[in-house]
Amino acid sequence: MGLLASVGVLALLVVASIALGAKQIPVGDVWHGLFHNSGTDNDVVINDLRLPRTVLGLLVGAALGLAGAVLQALTRNPLADPGLLGINAGASAAVVSAISFLGVTSLTGYVWFAFLGAAAVSVLVYALGGVRSATPVRLALAGTAVTAALLGYINAVMLLDSSALDKMRFWTVGSLASASMSTILQVAPFIAVGLLLALGIARPLNAMAMGDDTARALGARVNLTRVLAMTAATVLCGAATAACGPIVFVGLMVPHMVRAFTGPDQRWILPYSTVLSPVLLLGADVIGRLVARPAELQVGIVTALIGGPLFIYLVRRRRMAQL
């Protein structure tokens, strides 16, 4: 029931995301523009700007939320999130190298580099954190150390090359504004694979919440599950970050909120996270478009401004350490 209601809210937000912005479009015209494109101004705005942006928001939101939920379940760490584990920094470092050393300028060109960087760093952090026995502190430390070293590198490159600085400062805040159908087509297959993979391992993840030995006794294949979960999380985060820059806190926040009303069962947490994260992301995107009209606030900024206070509130309630 709750899941259906969530899907309903998401559908409403999709319509809102298409209708609201610098140019307001009546809801009736949204319908007309989507299904009977006749080339009016509104139809062009909808099909060329708002629709790709909304679809990308849906994909990226779902990917980030699910990746966060999987990472938190896998590491049993309430702080696990693509940003805190250094995956964003890895993607940023790869993108800045691509811009500065290889002269890549198009967004479609960044995607592969961001993907590679994210994958390399997530493997590195997980290996440093101790694959079998990754404790929360160790993973957080490993993520921070890698992030620091990479940030130093990113800073150095940007200071020595001001054209890279000019491009990077917009990429690093995380934005949906430059969405295009070609970006969507590039990342959609990865996100689809990641979603299927992640949703498929809910049961073994449940078993692993009780500890490796119990999980093994219950018939879960612990090492296989771990590899699958890490792969799914990397693919999802990497694709999402590649498509629209590092967006923090969606992957951290949504699973925490979901857990508050579903309880610890991953079979519910994962689908709910998948549906509710795009709600948050699209909501933040719409807010970002509305508060600063006709300019807009990047969605990454809005999610951190909403997510940060909520996170601190959760910490103060002492629910964080229980996972």
Add this chain to the structure above:
Amino acid sequence: MKALRTGGGLSVRIEPRALLVGALLCVAALLVAVVLIGTGDFEIPATDVVSTLLGNGSTAHTFIINDLRLPRVLVGLLVGAALGLAGAIFQSISRNPLGSPDIIGFGQGSTVGALTVIVLFHGSAVAVAAGSLVGGLVTGVVIYLLAWKRGVHGYRLVLVGIGAAAILTALNGYLLTKADLVDAARAYVWMAGSLNGRDWDQVWPLLALCAVLVPLALAYARPLRMLEMGDDVAYALGVRPERTRIVLMLAAVLLTAAATAAAGPVSFVALTAPQVARRLTRSPGPNLFASLLMGATLLIAADLAAQRAFGADTLPVGVLTGVLGGVYLLWLLVAERRAGRI
């Protein structure tokens, strides 16, 4: 560990290794400082540097050293010392090696203050320093209040700090996208943390603040060490836990804010200096004094490396401390894991 006892029953513990490490760090810092003063477009041999510092140099050397290079090196030493000390205090209070001021939001708070001045008001260097000071202090107070719940507890302080750091980072990102490219470049240089062009105007306020805060913090080293055994034990041993924490945190926030105002948010000195110092002295407790010396040495060594490797004034020192600190931390993690300590 040895103890000196007097007939009247007084005793002072002496740790030979910690003393030795302290002395060696002092020597190392001075050596690097002399080499750093001699480094630049106009190379000066170490002997001339020393004789000029003692007041016997030629006019040209006196001008270059006293007016240009000495203040920069002094700012580096003071900033490094302040960051090392503040880092040791925070890591001890939060009982977490991640609990240093640049991870839990103070650096980002100072950055918000400075960026606001740069981007919105196009302010002068002095105004930027003032903005970063205010930003850092306000952030310190806010994080303390948010983490407060019947006392400030380590884990909560770190988590609240990480949350605050994320919010402030978003604000910084927003300010950067609002800036035109010239301001953005200026902001990036400031954010990397740099010693370029620092003169006596930065030295005096920093020196005055350190002269007050460093003895204060060192005087609280013993209570802080007992606090590491837990509030209850410390209380039974005659320490007032919350008062000790407030005084030390205030000192650490002030030191961090002043250092950031002088040189920008130099990353990772506060995080790594206490860790390195602790491993060198091999003594338990917060190792405040050794961390202070280590911070100063680390920062000017990084500045020397940046100048030697990339030429004077090309790469800010903060870029190098981040890379050095991150790589060091990685090594630390691997070593600790092999030893099974974390």
